[in-house]
Amino acid sequence: MQKITLLILSFFLVGVLHANEQRVETPQYISYKIDSLSYEEVILLITNELQVNSFSIVYKIDIAKAMGEVAIATQERATLKYGISLGFCKPSLSYSLLKKAPVMLLYCPFSMVIYQTEESNDVTISFLKATQLSEEVDSRKLDAMIENIIIKSLE
Numbered sequence: 690m691q692k693i694t695l696l697i698l699s700f701f702l703v704g705v706l707h708a709n710e711q712r713v714e715t716p717q718y719i720s721y722k723i724d725s726l727s728y729e730e731v732i733l734l735i736t737n738e739l740q741v742n743s744f745s746i747v748y749k750i751d752i753a754k755a756m757g758e759v760a761i762a763t764q765e766r767a768t769l770k771y772g773i774s775l776g777f778c779k780p781s782l783s784y785s786l787l788k789k790a791p792v793m794l795l796y797c798p799f800s801m802v803i804y805q806t807e808e809s810n811d812v813t814i815s816f817l818k819a820t821q822l823s824e825e826v827d828s829r830k831l832d833a834m835i836e837n838i839i840i841k842s843l844e
Contacts, residue, residue, distance in 0.1 A: 710843060719832065720815040721839055728771040728805045731812045731842075735803065738842035739777050747776040747798040771812075772804030790823035799835060814839055 711722040723731060736746060753772035760767040776798035786793035801816040816835050819828035 716818070718815055718817050719836055720813055721843070722811045722813050723843065724811045726812060726843075728803070728812050731803055731814065732773065734842040735775070735801075735814065735839065738838050742779070742838060743781070744777040744779045744838075747778050748774070749776075750774040752802065753804065766807075768806055770805045770807050772802065774800060774802050776800045786826060789825040792822045793826055795822060796831060799831075801835065801839075 710725070713720045713722070726734070739746065750773060752774050753767075753769040756769050756772070757767045759765075777800070778798040783794065783797040786796065796819060799816070801814060803812065803814050805812050816832075816839075819831040821828045
């Protein structure tokens with residue numbers, strides 16, 4: 690019985706250690722690179738998780754298409770295979786931020802980009818970290834909220 694338990698535990702640990710996502714954090718942004726899902730699956734999972742958490746999709750801009758048109762016009766090679774800029778907002782959250790400090794409306798809508806380059810099959814999800822606009826609101830909590838949406842959508 691112990692051998693079976695150890696075997697199951699080792700398979701679990703190997704799976705965790707070989708997770709199909711890579712987190713990158715800089716002082717300016719947080720990104721996740723995913724190699725186990727298609728671009729379309731990532732979009733679906735992220736938008737579903739936003740809706741489950743009562744966020745509205747405010748805009749969805751096809752940045753790959755726009756960049757492709759520029760590449761054609763400048764006779765250069767396109768770098769993005771797929772890519773969107775996604776704006777999302779939650780009215781109750783915006784209202785609570787507004788009550789604490791009106792300048793916090795700069796975060797409505799929040800945004801992230803989801804893209805896949807021509808050179809890679811990895812899908813990247815990135816968002817800018819919130820800057821400290823007001824002493825009344827901890828910007829790290831806003832970053833954690835967005836990152837939590839990404840993590841939950843990939844589970």
